[in-house]
Amino acid sequence: MDMPDNVLEDSLLHKAWRVMVDNLEEWSNLMRQNADTLVLEVMEKLAALVTEKRASRKVYYEEHHRITNEVPRLQEAVAKAKANYEQALDQYKNAKTKYEDHYLKGKPGRKLEELKERYQKSCRKLHQLHNDYVLLLCEASDYERDYRTVLLPGLLEYQQTVQEDMVTKWSNILKEVCELTDSSRGRYCQLQQQVAAAVDTISPAAEYHSFIDTNRSMPPDSITFEFCRELLGDGVGSLQAGQLAVDSLTVEALKQRLASLEHRLRVVSTEHREKQDLLNQHEAEVANIKKNASQDFNLTSRLSVLKRASDVLRRELNELQCQESWLQHQQQLIQEPLTTLGCEEAPQPWEANNQINGDAKLTRCNSKSLLSLKSVNKGQQSGHIRLDSLSLRSRSSALKDILKKPFHRTRGPGHNGSESPASTPPTPTRAGTEEPPGGDVAHTSAPDRPDTASPAAGGGGGVTTTTSAAKTNGVAQLTYDPERQLEDEPWFHGVLPREEVVRLLREEGDYLVRESTRNDERQVVLSVSWGSHKHFIVQTTTEGLYRFEGPAFPTIQELILYQNSCALPVTNKSGAILRAPIFREHWELNNDDVQLVEKIGRGNFGDVYKARLAGSGLDVAVKTCRVTLPDEQKKKFLQEGRILKQYDHPNIVKFIGICVQKQPIMIVMELVPGGSLLSYVRGNKGKLTDKQKTSMCRDTAAGMAYLESKNCIHRDLAARNCLVGERNIVKISDFGMSREEEEYIVSDGMKQIPIKWTAPEALNFGKYTSLCDVWSYGVLCWEIFSCGEVPYQGYTNTKAREMIDSGYRMTAASNTPKTMHQLMLDCWQYEPEARPHFDAILTKVDNVYNSL
Structure with missing residues (x-):
């Protein structure tokens, strides 16, 4: 200078x-x-x-x-x-x-x-x-x-x-x-x-x-x-100023961030230690050179080099010490709330209670922005709510009730509600309800539930070794059978998605056990309804025992039975007490009972297999859900099963069960040997008579008339989505896009909509009714009589849509009865109100069939 x-x-x-x-x-x-x-x-x-x-x-x-x-x-x-x-x-x-x-x-x-x-x-x-x-x-x-x-x-x-x-x-x-x-x-x-x-x-x-x-x-x-x-203003959900948000949306990212910080801290600490050791060596060598400098002139030049290197090391050590301080501060900021979370699953960001934040304290979210996601109002009747007269809390409960529809299950006699038994599945069985003669589990209402069981005799926590459900004064009590695996326990629901858990746990103290996978690691989770839905990960000790915050047990079954009998909270922070286990429903099958034989197709969510049920030897068709799909897609996959299981009609594919005990999730249906209707009419071109084709149209109309009476909109009716069974009976299948509503409106574009089979009002305004299915039925009839030709042959989706809006309608294939072609034209009326309903269509097609 x-x-x-x-x-x-x-x-x-x-x-x-x-x-x-x-x-x-x-x-x-x-x-x-x-x-x-x-x-x-x-x-x-x-x-x-x-x-x-x-x-x-x-x-x-x-x-x-x-x-x-x-x-x-x-x-x-x-x-x-x-x-x-x-x-x-x-x-x-x-x-x-x-x-x-x-x-x-x-x-x-x-x-x-x-x-x-x-x-x-x-x-x-x-x-x-x-x-x-x-x-x-x-x-x-x-x-x-x-x-x-x-x-x-x-x-x-x-x-x-x-x-x-x-x-x-x-x-x-x-x-x-x-x-x-x-x-x-x-x-x-x-x-x-x-x-x-x-x-x-x-x-x-x-x-x-x-x-x-x-x-x-x-x-x-x-x-x-x-x-x-x-x-943040008056508040944005559970976010707190200057505090980390620890919830299901951020916990994995925070853990990864913490691991990255710990790695960086180790690297900085190692570098700091190495440089400090090197500095100590230099200082020792400098001291030695000063003693012998008069004897060797070359040592003097070495002394200058060492001093300069030592000065550089001191400056670098200062900076490393600062970096170490920064990293330790951030590590502590993330570590404290994660430690506070403990064995519990991270809360959802819209769950108001027990929100964990970056200051490692429990806060209660009072934000109005998430009112629609709070606990359900149990006093609601028939799903009709007057929102203008509700308090904020009641309004949020009502909105959550709306969210759950149409997935609610009737609770049996004794509960208000007007849902039809034919369209609503039975409630899951509770361990605290009586069993009717014959061993079938009765679907009783919540008042039939017994009070919380007292701790077992002899100090509490003892587990009886006997069958799965003994009776005391006519009330089922949970017991432990050492020969029974966890997957065979009636309260174990396998890999049931979290949204399904919320649907099942409706009363205070309801609980079930399920399996979850996070970061490729299998976790067993206890889900409890207590104020809100809480999820606890079963902890494994170094000795291989299982516990929450209390004593450890050699099996998960014994741990759950202990928590059920002792009436103590699962964790002190949550206060959640187990009262009534939710048993699997009769149509929830064990994955091991379904033996996949061969792949016969592919769907939107996964592959389709021919399979055989163990024990009965019945051949069935199985739809699988890819393991890698997010929970939201798995929920949509299970929706098809929930819709299908309510229907019983000879022209609709019969539902047998759902497998959620382990991955992959599966929907089990009857196996229809003839394959898809589209492949069948193409393969038998020139062989089918007009009466046989009309019979196929009649079968489809009968199935759709049944669905219309149940307020079910199929939304994807086409020959490819119908199956041909024995004696050429047509069965409607593929309910992946179906909705149980009189009117359904979408606004997510035309990404997965079959343009050439969809009614104009659905394409233009996203409005679906059963009359949209009528339009699709007309196209299906055209496919049958044309022996599987492509509708609007030679036209792109955009061109076909323009021609339909301009009034163009497809001409009939050769040998199509005039009455059937007229019925197609009636189904293709531009105004939905001008189209016939399926009961009228069934009558017309039946008359045509009888006249041939």
């Missing part, structure tokens, strides 16, 4: 140099003989020193620029994170508003599901950005503090040490010059003594004694990094 002239006037180095320069004239003749030596050796060292001093200045500026520019970079990053936060918040609020507005209209359906999914996605994004914002603020605050207190002072101290080291080098060079010009002759000796005395007065410590005081500058003002509380 360059120094001002007034500073050089007080410099001992400058004074020594002046003494030497003033005497150079008298020395010139005496030093001529040593000139070549001075030029070749001493001046080369002096030039190297000048170069080193310039490099030192450059290093100082570069390091100062690097650590100084980090502050504005962090400020810019915080501003950007805040902007992203605001954008995500706006998206979240918009999604929430649309979702709640649609909710309040009381029309559930696919649009509501899409709005809900969009709402959850925006919520997940907001929570992730929230955590990024909090962690960035933490990082910026730590760096800004260390910048003022550690990094800048450390850099200046390092620069002083470097300059002192260069002064030492310069002193050594001058001493070498003295030795080369030394002489014992008269005046030269006198002059030499004067120069040597001046050089000896040089002291590196004294030269830069006031270096820091002279060159220091006032540190910049402290910058405060705080969470902008205006972002």
Whole structure:
């Protein structure tokens, strides 16, 4: 670094140099003989020193620029994170508003599901950005503090040490010059003594004694990094200002973030330890060299190298110590709430109770933004709610009831409700209900449930070894059979999706056990209804025992029976007590009882197999759900089974059961040997008579008339989705797009809609009724009589849609009865009200069949 002239006037180095320069004239003749030596050796060292001093200045500026520019970079990053936060918040609020507005209209359906999914996605994004914002603020605050207190002072101290080291080098060079010009002759000796005395007065410590005081500058003002509380306003769900959100949307990301922080902390700690060891070695070697420096001149040059390396190590150790402090702070910020979460599953962000936040405290969410997702109002009757007269709490309960439809099950006699028994499956069996004669489990109402069982005799927690359900005064009691596997327990529901669990657990104290997979790791989860739905992961000890917070047991069955009998909370924090297990329903089959034989097709969710039921040997068709699909898709997959199991008609594929004990989830249906109707008519082209084709149309109309009477909209009626059974009986299949509503409206575009089979009002406005199925039925009849040709042959979907809107209708295939073609045209009326209903269609087709 360059120094001002007034500073050089007080410099001992400058004074020594002046003494030497003033005497150079008298020395010139005496030093001529040593000139070549001075030029070749001493001046080369002096030039190297000048170069080193310039490099030192450059290093100082570069390091100062690097650590100084980090502050504005962090400020810019915080501003950007805040902007992203605001954008995500706006998206979240918009999604929430649309979702709640649609909710309040009381029309559930696919649009509501899409709005809900969009709402959850925006919520997940907001929570992730929230955590990024909090962690960035933490990082910026730590760096800004260390910048003022550690990094800048450390850099200046390092620069002083470097300059002192260069002064030492310069002193050594001058001493070498003295030795080369030394002489014992008269005046030269006198002059030499004067120069040597001046050089000896040089002291590196004294030269830069006031270096820091002279060159220091006032540190910049402290910058405060705080969470902008205006972002959350009155509250956004469970988010808390300056606290991490720990819920099902963020827990995995936080765990990954924690693992990354721990890895980085280990790397920094290892590097810090290695550099500290190296510094200790250098200092020991320096001390040894100082003892022996007079004996070996080469050790002196080694000493300079070691000192410079030691100075660099000290500066790097300062920075590593700061990094270690930052990482430890962030690790603690994430570790505390995850430790507080313990064995419980992370709560859903819309669950108001027991929300875990980044300050490791339990908070209760009072935000109005998630009212639609709170506990259900048990006093609702028939699903009709007057939202304008409800309190906030009642309104949220009503909205959640709407969410669950049409998935609610009737609770049996004794509960209010007007759902038809024909269209609603029975309630799951409870261990605390009576069994009717014959061993069939009765579907009783909630008042039939016994009070919570008292702890077992002999200190509580004892487990009886006998059959699965003994009776005490006519009431079923849970017992333990050591020969029975966990999968055979009636209260174990396998890999049942979480949304299905919420649907089943409806009363306080209801519980079931299920299997969950997270990060490719199998977990057994206890789900309990207690205020809200709580989920507890069964913990495994190092000895292989199972426990929650109480005693450990060798099997999960014994653990569950202990919790059921002792009437103690599963965890002290939750207070949840087990009262009534929810048993599997009779149509929930064991996966091991379904033996897959061969693959016969492929669906939207997975493959379709021919299979055989163990025991009965019955051949069945099985639809499988891919293991990798998210829970939302698995829920849609099970929806087809829930719809299909309610129907019993010869022209609808018969439902046999659902397998959710393990992956993959499966829907079991009757095996229809003839394959799809489309393949059948194509394969028998020229062989089928008009009467046989009309019979197929009649079978389809009978099945659709039955579905229409049940308010079921198929939405994908086509020859490819019908099957041909024995004696050419047609059965309607593939209810993956079906809805149990009189009218259904979607707004998610035409991505999966079969354009050429879909009615105009559904394509243009997303409005579906059973009259849309009538349009599709007309296309299906055309497919049958054309022996499987493609509708609107040669036209793209867009062109076919334009032609339909302009009035074009397909001509009949050859040999199509005129009455059947007229029926097709009636089904293709542009206005839905002008189309016949399926009961009228069935009558017309039956008359045509009888006339042939």
